Amino acid sequence: xxxxxxxxxxxxxxxxxxxxxTNNEKQKEGNTADEISVTDAYPLSILHDTVFELRNARNFTxxxxxxxxxxxxxxCILLLHGWNLPxxxxxxxxxxxxxxxxxxxxxxxxxxxxxxxxMEIYPECLERYRKYPDLPWIMDxxxxxxxxxxxxxxPGFRNFVAGISTGGRGATLLAYYQPELFTACATLSGDFxxxxxxxxxxxxxxxxAYEEFSGRWKSECFAYDAANYRVxxxxxxxxxxxxxxxxxxxxxxxxxxxxHPELLVRVxxxxxxxxxxxxxxxxxxxxxxxxxxx
Numbered sequence: 001x002x003x004x005x006x007x008x009x010x011x012x013x014x015x016x017x018x019x020x021x022t023n024n025e026k027q028k029e030g031n032t033a034d035e036i037s038v039t040d041a042y043p044l045s046i047l048h049d050t051v052f053e054l055r056n057a058r059n060f061t062x063x064x065x066x067x068x069x070x071x072x073x074x075x076c077i078l079l080l081h082g083w084n085l086p087x088x089x090x091x092x093x094x095x096x097x098x099x100x101x102x103x104x105x106x107x108x109x110x111x112x113x114x115x116x117x118x119m120e121i122y123p124e125c126l127e128r129y130r131k132y133p134d135l136p137w138i139m140d141x142x143x144x145x146x147x148x149x150x151x152x153x154x155p156g157f158r159n160f161v162a163g164i165s166t167g168g169r170g171a172t173l174l175a176y177y178q179p180e181l182f183t184a185c186a187t188l189s190g191d192f193x194x195x196x197x198x199x200x201x202x203x204x205x206x207x208x209a210y211e212e213f214s215g216r217w218k219s220e221c222f223a224y225d226a227a228n229y230r231v232x233x234x235x236x237x238x239x240x241x242x243x244x245x246x247x248x249x250x251x252x253x254x255x256x257x258x259x260h261p262e263l264l265v266r267v268x269x270x271x272x273x274x275x276x277x278x279x280x281x282x283x284x285x286x287x288x289x290x291x292x293x294x
Contacts, residue, residue, distance in 0.1 A: 041072035042106065044151040054145055058121075060131040062142060063087070065109040066150055067097065073106035075158035075291070078143075078174070080112070080167030083202070087111035090164060094281035099288060105160075106152055110142065116206045117170040118220060124208030135173060143181070155181055160291050162186040164280050165244065166202075169221075172252075175231035176222045183294045184264075186234040186287045189275050191244050192252035193223035226255040232264040234290040236283045238273025266290055 049068055055061045065088065077100060081087045087109050091097035097107055115132040118125075133142065147153045161182050163171035168190030175185035194203050195217050198210035207216050218224050233256070237249035246269060256265050268286060273279035 041074050042076065042151050042154065042157055044068070044073060044106075046150050050150070052149060054142060056131075056133055056137050056141070058131040060113075060133065062133060063111040064142075064146060065107075065111075066146075066152070067091075067101060067107040067109070069101045069104045069106060071104050073152070074104050075160065076106045076108060076152045077291070078108045078110075078153065078159070078161040078171075080110070080161070080163035080170045082163075082165030082167055083116070084114055085165070089277075090280070093277040094284055096281070096284040096287070099284055103288060103292070105288075105291075108146055108150075108152055110146075112138075112170075115170070116166060116202060117173050118206050122206070122208060122213075122216065124213070126205045129206060135170075135177065138170075139174070139178060153181070158183050158291075158294060160184050160186070160294075162188075162287060163190070164188045165190060165275065172229075172233065173222065175233065176225075176229050179230045182231055184232040184234070184291055186236075186290065187249075188236045188280050188283055189238065189241055189244055189249075191248040192221070192255070193248065194221050195223070197245075223251070223255065226252075227259040229256060229260070230263070232290075232294070234266050234287055236268040236279075236286070238275065238279050239269055239271045240273055241275045243275040264293075 046066065046068070050066045051063060053061050053063050079090055081090060086092075091109070100107060112133055114129060116129070117138070118134050119136065121130055121134055143153055153159055159182050161171045161174050162185070163169070165188070168187035171185050171187050172190070175182045191197070194200070195210065195214065197203065203217065204210065207213055207220055210217055222229055235249050235253055237244070237246045239246045249267070250269065253265055253267050256263060268283065270279070
């Protein structure tokens with residue numbers, strides 16, 4: 001177990017493996033990001049910043065904050081926080097949200113608390129984690145409800161998804177499963193192939209012991225199915241990261257470029273950067289510049 005994950009609450013952001021057959025399998029058959037027909041401003045059904053709540057079947061309430069630019073919202077970013085970090089801390093600790101809003105982005109910020117973005121809640125999942133959202137609920141309920149309530153995150157618009165740490169895992173998994181919805185993705189300081197960390201507590205706590213459920217671990221990431229990942233992506237990871245090994249992001253880059261040499265994949269792997277907001281704050285301009293290319 002990485003001791004740092006309990007001290008600062010950073011999750012791991014894990015992207016790797018062949019997807020199981022689910023009702024979301026059909027979503028991977030949609031258009032690639034290059035094929036999305038992008039329109040102009042969203043037809044918003046809200047006029048101001050707002051907050052609302054959604055409850056899943058396991059009685060967990062997700063609070064969703066919406067921040068709107070002062071101009072027409074011509075793009076939207078779904079922001080996913082790190083494991084056990086305050087949902088709005090990315091905005092409070094960096095200038096990312098202020099700069100994104102100034103550039104005309106609407107921001108969607110769900111508070112998913114200890115969510116680890118699993119495809120399924122398994123019998124071996126520790127009881128204290130069982131209530132948190134899984135990916136099917138996020139894709140089939142949360143995002144459609146956000147779209148219905150606000151007009152944001154609709155197909156055919158400039159929808160982006162970005163995450164730090166565990167939120168980075170969520171961001172890349174959403175891009176993997178929903179290429180028809182997301183134009184591009186950004187992930188900071190996360191994992192790619194979770195199977196090379198068989199003793200990592202958070203994976204074992206959600207998926208069971210690796211030696212017993214190795215196939216399950218592979219199905220809970222996209223490292224073994226990178227050939228089917230299709231969304232342009234910005235990947236940043238500090239080489240001094242003591243929570244999530246930087247080699248995870250290097251492996252993601254290598255795998256995506258192997259399978260998709262034509263895919264736009266941009267990276268930044270600074271030598272001295274760690275797993276903290278000091279590093280993530282410095283990625284603001286590069287991320288927004290990357291999103292601005294679409």
